[in-house]
Structure formats: C-alpha cells, structure tokens
Amino acid sequence: MKSYITTPIYYVNGSPHIGHAFTSVMADILKRNRQALGYELMLSTGVDEHGQKNQEAASDLGMPVEEFLDMRCKEFRDVFDKLDVRYDYFVRTSREGHKVAVGGMEQSIFDKDLIIKKNYTGTYCKGCEEFKKESDLTEEGQCPLHPTMKVEHTEETNYFLKMEPFRERLLKHIADNPDFVQPEAFRNELKQMLSDPLEDLCISRPKSRVTLGVDLPFDTEFVTYVWFDALANYLTNIDWPDAKYETWWAECEHLIGKDILKPHGVYWPIMLMAAGLPLPKKLSVHSHWVGAGGVKMSKSIGNVVDPIEVIEKLGIDALRWYLARHMRADSDSQISVELITQTYNSELGNKIGNLLSRAAKFSKARFDGTLPVPGPLSAQDEAIRKAVVDATSGLGEWVDLADIPARVQSIITVADEMNNYFAEQAPWELIKNDDTRERCQTVIYVTLDSLRIVMEALLQVIPASAGRALNMLNAPEAPQPWKPELDKLQGGGELGEIETLFPRVQ
Numbered sequence: 157m158k159s160y161i162t163t164p165i166y167y168v169n170g171s172p173h174i175g176h177a178f179t180s181v182m183a184d185i186l187k188r189n190r191q192a193l194g195y196e197l198m199l200s201t202g203v204d205e206h207g208q209k210n211q212e213a214a215s216d217l218g219m220p221v222e223e224f225l226d227m228r229c230k231e232f233r234d235v236f237d238k239l240d241v242r243y244d245y246f247v248r249t250s251r252e253g254h255k256v257a258v259g260g261m262e263q264s265i266f267d268k269d270l271i272i273k274k275n276y277t278g279t280y281c282k283g284c285e286e287f288k289k290e291s292d293l294t295e296e297g298q299c300p301l302h303p304t305m306k307v308e309h310t311e312e313t314n315y316f317l318k319m320e321p322f323r324e325r326l327l328k329h330i331a332d333n334p335d336f337v338q339p340e341a342f343r344n345e346l347k348q349m350l351s352d353p354l355e356d357l358c359i360s361r362p363k364s365r366v367t368l369g370v371d372l373p374f375d376t377e378f379v380t381y382v383w384f385d386a387l388a389n390y391l392t393n394i395d396w397p398d399a400k401y402e403t404w405w406a407e408c409e410h411l412i413g414k415d416i417l418k419p420h421g422v423y424w425p426i427m428l429m430a431a432g433l434p435l436p437k438k439l440s441v442h443s444h445w446v447g448a449g450g451v452k453m454s455k456s457i458g459n460v461v462d463p464i465e466v467i468e469k470l471g472i473d474a475l476r477w478y479l480a481r482h483m484r485a486d487s488d489s490q491i492s493v494e495l496i497t498q499t500y501n502s503e504l505g506n507k508i509g510n511l512l513s514r515a516a517k518f519s520k521a522r523f524d525g526t527l528p529v530p531g532p533l534s535a536q537d538e539a540i541r542k543a544v545v546d547a548t549s550g551l552g553e554w555v556d557l558a559d560i561p562a563r564v565q566s567i568i569t570v571a572d573e574m575n576n577y578f579a580e581q582a583p584w585e586l587i588k589n590d591d592t593r594e595r596c597q598t599v600i601y602v603t604l605d606s607l608r609i610v611m612e613a614l615l616q617v618i619p620a621s622a623g624r625a626l627n628m629l630n631a632p633e634a635p636q637p638w639k640p641e642l643d644k645l646q647g648g649g650e651l652g653e654i655e656t657l658f659p660r661v662q
Contacts, residue, residue: 159190160404162390163201163411164420165247168228169213172235174445174453174491175413177463178479182442182557183411184241185480188616189555192638198404200393202247203232207382208361211368221368225250235463240472240619247389249370254392258385259373262359265430266374270318273375276358277311312365315378316356322426323354329425335438337421339558341486342414342441346421357423359384387424390436408436411557414443440557442485448492461491469493470661473618474500480617481565485558501660504621507571508610509658511578515603516628516654522587527604527629528597529647537602540577543570544606545640548613552639555616564617567610574610578603601647604629609640621657628652 163179166172180201187199204210205225214224229248236243249255265271279293294300299307327350330336330343337343360378361369369379390408394401412420417439425435446452447459466475478496481503482489519527533541547570550563578599586596607625612634614622626634630652632644 157195158198158403158407159187159195160198160394160408161186161200161411162393162408164413164416165202165204165249165386165389166232167207167209168203168205168225168232169209171228172232172463174461174463176232177235177239177475178445178483179411179413179442180236180241180243181239181476181479182483182560184239184243185476185560185616186409186411186555186557187242188619189551192551192616192634192636193554194637198245198394199241199243200245200247200390201236201241201243202245202389203229203249204382204386204389205229205248205250206369206379206385208366208368211366238467238472239463239476245393247393249385249389251392254389255370257392257396258370258380258388260397261388261391261427261431262380262384263373264432265317265427268430270321270430271315271359272318272356273313273315274356275311275313276316277309280308280310312362314358314362315360315372315375317359317384317427317430319354319357319422319426322429323350325429326350326422326425329435336435337439337441338556339441339486342417342421342439345414346417349418349422354422354426357381357426383419383423384427387419387427391433405434406437409438409440410436411440411442414441417441440485442483442557443488445491446488448490448495450488450490459492461493461496466493466496470497470500471621473621474504474658474661476618477504477564480560481568483561497661500658503568503571504618505658505660507568507575508607509656511571511575511603512607512625512628513654513656515578515583515600515607516651518583519600519604520651520654523597523600525650527645527647527649527651528600530598530601531594533598533602534595536577536581537598540574541602541606541642543573544609545642546570548609548640551613551616552637567613571610574603574606601645605643605645608645609642612638613640624655625657628654628657 161183163183166176183199183201187197191197211221214221217224233246293307297307327347330347337346359381360372361381362378366379369382370385372378372380390410391401391405394404410420420439428435447457451457451459453460463475474496478491478499481499482491547566550566555563581599583596583599586592586599608629608631611622611625615634628651629645630649635641
C-alpha cells in the first residue's frame with residue numbers, strides 16, 4: 157500500500173513564513189499517520205526557483221541568481237528540518253532532470269497541436285505571475301490576492317495551451333470522483349470556475365522579460381510559464397516519464413492552499429489531459445491563517461508570525477500542536493505568537509505535560525523508580541481507559557487533512573478527563589494506608605499506561621515531545637499498524653529519567 161503526498165513548491169523570492177510551515181507540517185502529520193498504519197510513503201516539498209518574482213528578488217539583493225537560489229533553498233530546508241518535517245524528496249526546479257522532463261511534456265502537447273502562438277493584450281499580475289480577466293479584478297482594478305501590487309497592461313506574443321476542449325471532461329471527472337477535491341466547499345468553487353468557457357492558458361514568457369525558467373523546446377526565445385514548470389514537479393519527483401512513476405502517481409494527494417486552487421484544479425488537470433496522463437487522486441485544500449482578531453497578517457501591522465521566532469521561544473512542537481489544533485480546512489483561522497503561547501501553556505503544559513510529570517514523579521519516588529503493578533480495576537479505571545482508547549482511535553485510522561483538528565481536539569478533551577480521574581482518585585492519599593496501597597498502584601498504572609497511549613498517538617503530531625515522553629515511561633516500541641492498546645507498560649519495570657516535557661513560557 158502506497159501514499160504519495162505533495163505540498164506546493166514555494167517561491168523563494170521571500171523567506172519562509174507561517175503558510176509554508178503549515179502546509180508542510182500538515183503533510184508530515186498525514187505521512188506519519190499513514191506510516192503508522194503500515195503504508196509506504198512518499199512526501200515531497202521544496203522550492204520553485206523560476207519566474208519573474210525570483211529573478212527580480214535576486215536582482216534587488218544584488219546577488220547572482222544561482223547564489224540567491226542556493227541561499228533561499230537552504231533557508232527553506234533548514235526551516236522544514238527544524239519543524240521535524242520528514243520529507244522524502246526536496247524539490248528544486250533548477251534540477252536538470254526536472255527541466256528536461258518539463259520540456260518533454262511541452263513538446264508532446266505541442267506535437268498534438270494543442271499549443272498555439274499568438275499575440276495577446278491583457279492585464280498581468282506579477283504577484284500571481286499570470287494574466288487576469290477583468291472579472292478577476294476588484295472594483296479598483298487590482299488583483300484581490302495582491303491588492304498592494306499594481307497590475308500591468310501588457311501586449312506581447314506568447315504560446316498558449318488550448319483549455320476549452322478539456323473543460324467538460326474535467327467537469328465529468330469531478331462529478332464521477334466526489335473525493336477528487338476536498339472539502340466540498342472548494343469542490344463547488346472549482347466547478348464554478350469551470351462553469352463558463354475557458355480562455356487559452358499562456359504557458360510562456362519571452363526572454364526579453366523573464367530569463368529564469370525552462371526553455372521552450374520548440375522555441376528557445378521563450379521560457380516556460382512558471383506555473384506550468386512548477387506543477388510538473390509532482391511527476392518529475394517520482395521519475396516520470398520512467399514507467400515506475402505510475403504506482404506512486406496512482407495514490408497522489410496534493411495539499412494546497414485555497415489561493416492556488418485554480419492552478420491545481422484547472423491548469424494542472426488540463427495539462428495532464430493534454431499530455432495524455434492520468435489525474436492525481438485528490439486535491440486537499442485548506443484555508444489561510446490570519447492575525448488575531450481576524451486581521452490579515454501584514455509586516456506593516458506587525459502581526460506576522462515567524463515560524464523561527466516561535467520555535468526559538470516555545471520549541472518545535474508548540475508550533476506543530478497549534479497548527480494541527482486550530483487549522484480549519486474551509487475557513488480562515490487566527491494565529492499569533494500570543495495565541496500559540498497560551499495554547500502551549502494551557503493544553504500541552506497544564507493538561508498533558510503536568511499530568512505526566514506528576515504521575516511519573518510520584519511513581520518514581522514512591523515505588524523505588526518503577527511503575528507499580530496494578531491490582532483489580534474499578535469502574536472508574538475502566539471508564540477512563542475506554543475514554544482514552546476511544547479518543548485516540550481516530551489516529552489509528554486513515555486521517556484526511558480536514559480531519560486533523562478533530563483528531564487532536566479529541567485528545568485534549570480526554571486529557572481533561574484523565575486529569576479529573578487523577579484528582580478524584582487522589583493517589584497521594586491512597587499511598588498513606590496499607591489498605592489502599594494496592595489501589596494507589598492501580599491508579600498510577602492506569603494513568604501512566606493511558607498517557608502512553610496518548611503519546612503513541614501524538615507521535616504523528618508532535619513526534620519529538622511524544623518520543624521523549626515514551627522514553628520516560630520506558631514504553632515498548634509502538635506496534636505497526638498502530639492502534640490504541642491497553643496494558644503495554646510493564647508493571648514493576650523501571651521508569652526512565654523524568655523531565656519537564658513542556659516548561660511554562662511567559
């Protein structure tokens with residue numbers, strides 16, 4: 157069983173931001189989930205090094221293009237490595253094999269007379285690096301995605317891919333495959349994009365304007381439109397056109413933000429159809445992050461969340477937890493350093509880390525460094541054990557992008573129940589009398605074994621912290637395929653070194 161997960165490849169004209177971190181962390185969570193179920197995984201992420209924006213960014217810094225690209229590529233890799241994103245392939249579109257494959261795809265489509273050369277006059281958004289129809293613009297005549305950037309009125313000769321011949325076929329594919337785009341709101345949005353005849357797609361840029369890109373194989377006076385080039389990475393990563401790509405491609409899931417639904421939901425499927433290639437299995441779409449109070453993030457306002465700043469202040473898993481916990485697929489979500497700090501302290505610190513610390517330190521101090529052997533189970537014990545198994549079972553099943561917040565929410569909900577159980581059973585009182593000592597042993601065992609299950613589940617979400625917690629418990633290696641199973645800690649076994657898992661941050 158295979159699963160191939162892709163993130164968009166990110167423009168290197170600016171430094172990595174929270175949006176880049178979010179999509180790649182979510183991809184990593186999905187990868188870890190499916191690996192825990194026994195799937196063979198391929199996760200690709202990386203950078204898009206071509207196009208006008210990147211070319212101008214290098215020029216603005218006064219750097220040679222190759223040096224600029226190497227610098228930015230390293231910056232993105234470093235951020236994803238720090239975020240514990242376990243990618244299998246890091247994309248660089250400057251790779252020679254990628255460029256050769258892109259040229260081959262273009263030539264095959266050109267040979268079918270689906271690419272034509274013509275003069276075009278229209279409005280161009282440099283931020284999107286695409287031509288815009290009047291209906292795409294705001295009342296003020298600006299691109300809604302780049303309202304501070306002036307659109308340009310351009311007249312030039314370019315090559316265009318015929319799109320309209322494939323529109324009905326794409327609509328039929330969407331109708332026949334209801335899971336092709338998730339969630340439903342974005343499937344409906346895509347269908348609306350396809351409700352009217354499609355204009356031809358400009359797939360080139362003259363070298364008089366842009367030189368950073370893949371040469372058109374049939375006219376070297378032009379480079380390939382950056383989106384055509386970038387989208388092809390999903391195939392070139394798995395060695396297309398070599399036939400062995402097919403087993404991965406059949407299980408391909410693209411994770412994308414809602415702002416790039418049109419390139420992935422319209423351009424890319426039609427490019428594939430034109431090239432005679434199958435479509436990806438799924439587009440999983442998410443919304444965006446906004447600042448506290450719903451205000452759009454802006455450097456001028458000072459509400460931009462820098463992932464490196466968060467990592468340095470709170471650690472990797474504080475950011476991973478917040479992104480997983482508060483993401484909503486079909487509506488924008490709020491984020492700030494303050495909100496991340498509050499969530500880290502109140503949930504990871506107070507509800508999970510504090511319970512682990514109290515129970516493990518109590519066990520180590522009162523039972524000679526060991527986990528006590530439990531006695532008979534009470535109704536309360538059975539109830540909390542069942543609640544933990546139920547709450548974590550969602551991570552023992554296939555998780556889709558939109559499922560992640562609910563799966564994480566269920567764990568923090570049961571953490572509240574575990575804390576209530578621990579407080580009500582009061583093992584510090586039970587230990588005082590010989591008559592209730594065995595009952596104390598049972599409460600401690602039930603608490604720590606339940607925490608083991610929680611931490612095994614959280615290996616998919618906050619792997620570094622969950623791994624440290626399991627080491628403290630001296631837990632056996634989690635089984636694969638994983639599902640929550642009780643009584644896997646050894647009663648009478650030694651506990652590891654106990655540390656504060658989530659130290660409080662002001």
